[in-house]
Amino acid sequence: xxxxxxxxxxxxxxxxxxxxxxxxxxxxxxxxxxxxxxxxxxxxxxxxxxxxxxxxxxxxxxxx
Numbered sequence: 001x002x003x004x005x006x007x008x009x010x011x012x013x014x015x016x017x018x019x020x021x022x023x024x025x026x027x028x029x030x031x032x033x034x035x036x037x038x039x040x041x042x043x044x045x046x047x048x049x050x051x052x053x054x055x056x057x058x059x060x061x062x063x064x
Contacts (some may be wrong), residue, residue, distance in 0.1 A: 019032075021033075
């Protein structure tokens, strides 16, 4: 559980750093960066969900 908590804290810190960096950009650059950041976040979330589903599937197969 501590590992998950530290990952969440690290992600939060990265989000804050990214927000500060965005404040220094022009509006058009800001929109591009925000869009790329959102795409990366979605990909990471998909990967975590996919990994969780695969582990659950493997656990179910093992229980058979």
